[in-house]
Amino acid sequence: MTSSMPSLFTPEYYQNQYKAFAWLRENSPIHEFRFPVGDIRTWIVSRFDDVQAVLADPRFSNFAPVHGSSEFKESGMILGADTVVSRIMTVLDPPDHTRIRKLAMGSFTPRRTAQWREPTERVVQAELDRLEKQESPDAVAYASAIPAAVMGEILGIPLSQYNEMLDAIERAFHPDDNKDSAQRAFEEIADYGRTLIIEKRSMLGDDLMSSFIEARDGDERFNEDELVAMLALMIMAGLDTTRNLIGSSILALFDHPDQRRLLPKWPEIQATAVEEFLRYEGALCVGVFRFAKEDMDFRGTKLPAGAPVVAALQSANRDPDRFTDPDRLDLTRSGPRHLGLGHGLHNCLGAALARMEAQIAIPAIFERFPDLSLAVPRDQVTYAENWLLRGLVSLPVDLGASRSHRAGG
């Protein structure tokens, strides 16, 4: 006998999606439900093979203004509708997607990313110094500051308003019925992008933002709105995601003391460990909505044209048919590829950067503070109510003595 269907996208779900995902994989792997914001007819896909198939299937598009159901379009759920954010690369189809991704990808390849290693190490040490001075140290504040500083260096302009931007991102993806609030949040992000571009135009240099502004590739250059959309995307995809990954990984190590004991061997295990953090608690709980471009049969389920489909990335990453003992963190796991950075056309542009930031920031806090521990009871640690992203609200920690103090006597 199966237990009853757990609710989706409710306060209870946000604190533990894995219970709902396990039920879905078992009982209704391609599951029709009503998405609570706007009460939209939606399907959620939960098994690894099916999630990967959605992401690799060109019969789906992320572009709601053309391919979303009328119900979806009327709901106000279109990402950044009526702002330039509605045309971020994440939702575009070829050939526009190809043209824009080509212009951006060169700055995020593993080779190009390597040049940010030294600045990232410097940022991490500075943020550890700052953390040490806090009266109530919060590991999520540490996790937030690192991608903001690193993205600031890469873009070539300090992201001094990163806290306001993180707040705007939260509002943009908050699952309430106030669609105006979400659209205002997207507009704030776009406005910040516009401000940065104006500041930057007067001091172009050898950085990513200058190269976006100067991007000239025959007729394939950015127009003004695309430039703003690109900056907005860098802010949205570059800050919150990496913050979530670092924060969730620190918590995962508190929850798995046996794995924490492997950290002194970090140089040997870092390659598999970072992949395991991405699998175990990736930054995106589900992918952005996909839409059926036509009436179709998707792996045995009939989907009408316009059908919104949620690809549950973290459900795929915990699918026992794909991963042995999937709810266990195993930093030496060397099994199959996960979907923590997505798959297909929209696979993560910043993957190499995210890996590098995680590789440096996660072990560094444990190295500086060997006795680091949770400062609140475990059940008081909560996740943000965000339909897209999986991130801790805060992670209060006791630092214990820092290694530098110990060394000093």
Next chain:
Amino acid sequence: MTAKLTIDRTVCGGGGLCAITYPKLFRLADEGHAVALATELDDTDDIAAVEDLVACCPTEAITLTSG
């Protein structure tokens, strides 16, 4: 004009952008990495499509050399 297409399996992350964008020349093997369905290219559309993918691949696994 002809060109030679190669995929470096040791760096390919199996993200599948190439296979979804241009299934005529790329597919994902069961092991997860991309494979090229042809390596000697002489069709200008094929070459242009692969040039785009060389630029879009997140791991720089795709190479196109002239001749």
